[in-house]
Each structure stands twice: as C-alpha cells, then as structure tokens.
Amino acid sequence: MAQHQVNYTQSGGLPVALTTVDKILNWGRSNSVWALTYGLACCAIEMMASGASRYDFDRFGTIFRASPRQADVMIVAGTLTKKHSEFIRRLYDQMTEPKWVISMGSCANTGGMFNTYATVQGVDRIIPVDMYLPGCAPRPETLQYAVMLLQQKIRKESANKSQKPKRLV
C-alpha cells in the first residue's frame, strides 16, 4: 500500500485554513439543504424525479426529510387547496430557523389554472417564499437549478444574524 508523505512546508503550507464564521456556517448550511417532502400534486412527480438517481439531489446535499423538524427548505410542489392551507402554515412554523421555501410550479406560485373557490391563489399568501419556479410542471433541471441558486443565496446571507423577517404577519 502506498504511503503518502505529508510535508507541510512543501505542499502548500500548514494544515490551517483561515476563514470567517459566516463563511463556514454558510458553507455548512448551503451544502446540506434538507428538503421537506411536500408533494401536493403532479409537481411532486418531478420533485421525486429530482431526488432519484438520474438527477440525484444528494449531490448537492439535499436529502428529503419527512419531518419539518429536520428540514431546512420546504419545496411546495403542487396545488395548495384552502382546506390544506392551515396545515402548510403549521408545518412551516414547525420548521427550525433558518428556513427557506421554494414554490414549485404554476399552482403554487399563483394558483395556476385553478381559478376556483377551493384553491389558494399562491402560497405566498400563507408563507414567505424565497424562490418561484415557473412551469407546469417544472422539469427536474429547473428544481435542481433552484436549489443551486438557493445555495448561492444562503452563501450571501449573514450567518450569525437571525434571519430578516420576510413577510410574517
């Protein structure tokens, strides 16, 4: 078995990396964005496809969790009905800070084609949304790109400060 010589003075200095607290916290947060499984309609199929082997969310550190206590991001995938709206708010409140929301697809963004009495006309009436994905349904690439952009957003944020209140009532 080959033994590798560790020569600190020769190969790039001492084993010390200098950074800021913000950077290391954001590095950790942005690379382990655990998502709450929130499939409400057909967008859920695309969300599942994003998690499966072909698109493979695990590469970004995004693992689907079935509990709001363990999740960082809520991907609202599908039509939100008025009957369900109280539950989505409760699950959002149960998620621990810091937390983010991705609104996936037309129905979650604006109610989409369901211009009816029973559909919430956009999840941003209930919970603050960080990212809106267009499409009906958005392809897995779109969701993947959204997660990458969310990672960028997390890296730009200040980590030790509590999150700015988004539109909380």
Added chain:
Amino acid sequence: MMRPYTPKDNVQAKAYYTDRFWVAPRIAEEPVPKEGIYAEDLDALSAKCKVLKAYIQRGQLVIHIDPKDNITALKTLKEERWYEMLSEMSAVDFLAERGGFEVFYQILNLNTAQRIRIKCFVDENEAIESVNPLYRSADWAEREMWDLMGVKVNNHPYLKRLIMPDDWEGHPLRKTYPLEGDEFAQWYEVDKIFGKEARDIIGPENRDPARIDRYDTERFARLGHEVPRGTPPEELKKLEEEGVVTPVRYQEEEGVFLVKDLNEEPKVLDKRK
C-alpha cells in the same frame, strides 16, 4: 383517417359563436312495455307506493316518486326485485327553475344486469330520509350531497362535510355559488390562519391571469442580470445597454475551502514503497 383541416389563425381573438335559439336536445322518453322485467318491477313498486311518472330512457327505467316514499320504494326494489346495489346517487340543482333539488338513486340488479333510476324532487328546505340502512354506499354519497349541494338528509349516522373543510360556509356545487368563491371563500385561509385583521396586509387575491404589474420588473430579474432593487425602468434599460451583468457564480469556481480540486495529473510513483 385524417381529421379535416380547419384554419386556426387568430382563434383567440374571435368571439365565440353562440346560438341564442339553440335548445339542448332531450333524450326521448318511451313508455314502459306491458311485459318484461321492467313491467314487473313497476307493478311491484306501484303496489307499495305512489309512482308519479315512469318511462324508459336509453333502455333504462326511470321512476319519479314522492321524496317521502324513497325508503319504501328502494326497500321494495331491493328486497322483492333484487336491486341490491346502489351504484350512484346525488342531487341536481333546480333551485332557479323549480326551487329545489332532484335527488336520484341509480340502482343495479346484479342477476339481470338491469338498472333503474329513482328520482324524487325535494324543496330547498325539505329534508330527505337517509337510505344508508339499505345501501351502505349511500353513506358518503349523502355526505357529499349535503356538503356540495346542501340537501339535508335525516337520520344519517354521521352527516359531516365530506370534501370541503368543516367550518366552510355555503355549498359550492349550487349553480348560484360563484366559481371564484364568495367573500368567505376568498378570505378563508387568511381569516383562519392570521385573523381578519390581516386582510389589509395581505390584500385580495389576484384572480386576473392577464394582470401585468409594473413593479414586477423590480421584484423579479432575469438570471444573471440582477440590478439593485428599486431601479426605475429607464435606468434599467440604460444599465442593459452598458452591459451590466451580475454573473451567476458557483461555489466550485472559487474553489471550495477544505475541498481540494481533483488533481487531473496522475501521481506517478518512482518506485514501490
């Protein structure tokens, strides 16, 4: 076979053609034959309760009865004529025309594969007796009928809304119910989660799919072309002409700290250790 081609230019701009004198075709009502299974069914039924009207429509027997006789009629047909399955039941809104609902029961005889439709007319404030003791499939059907149409059902074991939330007001499948919901429906989630005082903050629903918001140019940006929030549109154009872009930067480009880039060059050992 190919479908004949019709030009589809500018179909969106044209008004839909509606014939004001068009009358929906009625399905022909034929008299019940003197002999056969349906004639025997009708005889058995008319011996027990009053039959208001009976005819054959599309080969099926349709019987109009009084709503007070619905248990008697269905019990007779189930126990004496073996119509043992209630395949469907619901109500039709005739509030505007006749001030009530037409409740129908579609029953099936599994031995002869014959179907009968029992119809009765209930007024808006009149209740109908539950047929749940006869047919268990009526349980949810009656709950749905109560939930969406508002037809009251007497002696139902658990008459609770089936589809809409329990604290919903109104019956959405009535023809008078607006498709986009009444005031209660439009503010339902806001009132329930945040309270009525939050209505001013959240604002009414946007029900216009073609609405263009001037501020959307400030709130949303093309990827890689983000500008500071609140930039007026005139300056936006200027910035674009100047070629101001905010490129999307990935973590990997700057090199991830703690993670070394993959060394493409293979490591060649001079000699085995």
